[in-house]
Amino acid sequence: GESVGLHLPTLSVQEGDNSIINCAYSNSASDYFIWYKQESGKGPQFIIDIRSNMDKRQGQRVTVLLNKTVKHLSLQIAATQPGDSAVYFCAETGSSNTGKLIFGQGTTLQVKP
Amino acid sequence: KAGVTQTPRYLIKTRGQQVTLSCSPISGHRSVSWYQQTPGQGLQFLFEYFSETQRNKGNFPGRFSGRQFSNSRSEMNVSTLELGDSALYLCASSLDLYQETQYFGPGTRLLVL
Numbered sequence: 730g731e732s733v734g735l736h737l738p739t740l741s742v743q744e745g746d747n748s749i750i751n752c753a754y755s756n757s758a759s760d761y762f763i764w765y766k767q768e769s770g771k772g773p774q775f776i777i778d779i780r781s782n783m784d785k786r787q788g789q790r791v792t793v794l795l796n797k798t799v800k801h802l803s804l805q806i807a808a809t810q811p812g813d814s815a816v817y818f819c820a821e822t823g824s825s826n827t828g829k830l831i832f833g834q835g836t837t838l839q840v841k842p
Numbered sequence: 843k844a845g846v847t848q849t850p851r852y853l854i855k856t857r858g859q860q861v862t863l864s865c866s867p868i869s870g871h872r873s874v875s876w877y878q879q880t881p882g883q884g885l886q887f888l889f890e891y892f893s894e895t896q897r898n899k900g901n902f903p904g905r906f907s908g909r910q911f912s913n914s915r916s917e918m919n920v921s922t923l924e925l926g927d928s929a930l931y932l933c934a935s936s937l938d939l940y941q942e943t944q945y946f947g948p949g950t951r952l953l954v955l
Contacts, residue, residue: 763943772846772932772946773885818885828873828939829898832885 741839748809750836752802752819759821763830764793764804768815776804776817806838814840843869846935846947854953860921863950867914867935873897874916875944876908879930888931891916892939920952928954 742748754762760781765773777788779795779802786793792805802819816837820830847866855861867874876888887900891910908918914935920927930949936942 765946770948772948775943775945778943820885828875828890828892828936828942828944829887829900830875830877830885830934830944831887832877834884 738834739837739839741841742809744809744811744840744842746809748804748806748813748838750804750806750817750819750838752804752833754800754802754819754821754833756821756823756831757797757800759823761822762793762795762802763820764791764802765818765820766813766815767818767835773818809838809840811840811842814838846933846945848931848933848947848950850950851948852951852953854955855923856955857923857925859923860919861923861952862917862919863931863933863952865916865918865933865935865947867916867933868945871935871937871945872914873936873939873942873944874910874914875934875936876916876918877932877934878902879932879949880928885932888918890939897939923954925954928952 763778764776766776767773777793779786779793784795790807794803816835818832818835820832823831849864873892875890877885879885890898894910905921910916932949934944934946936944
């Protein structure tokens with residue numbers, strides 16, 4: 730079936746370092762990808778998205794990279810701050826031509842002061 | 843602009859009861875999707891509504907249903923509750939269907955005893 734997976738369940742980084750969160754997706758037909766951040770007790774918060782006609786997109790302190798050849802997505806966070814501590818999910822639209830999102834299991838980012 | 847709102851935020855029910863959850867999308871958004879989040883299964887798609895019509899449905903039993911009103915507000919209903927229905931139910935809205943960014947509400951935490 731369709732699935733999106735994250736390589737590491739937990740990532741621990743030092744404050745000020747850069748973080749890289751990875752995601753492998755299985756559906757080569759997916760053409761829209763989103764990264765969400767979820768803090769405890771809250772709903773997922775949109776971080777950044779990318780369409781399949783791009784391989785890189787930058788936001789404020791975040792960059793998403795898409796490698797369609799190996800079906801890999803990554804989220805880079807520059808100068809990680811304690812407020813970045815959360816669970817990060819990648820999501821894809823899959824092969825269905827609807828708004829349905831398929832989520833990975835999530836990576837917990839822990840920022841050490 | 844106000845974000846997605848969900849009511850109630852917390853619910854405690856007993857097995858066999860039914861429950862109705864409500865979602866108000868961001869103003870101007872016409873598409874509403876529902877997701878169930880549990881520690882074991884992660885985020886799973888329930889259904890998606892657009893123009894008062896269900897456009898897509900996830901792999902959930904018929905006890906899970908929903909609807910959308912003309913003002914784009916949506917409700918989901920779970921009948922004959924089971925212990926396994928305990929979860930965080932998330933609503934997301936987007937401007938339109940198909941590869942549009944979905945913005946999530948805070949969720950309704952349902953506990954079934």
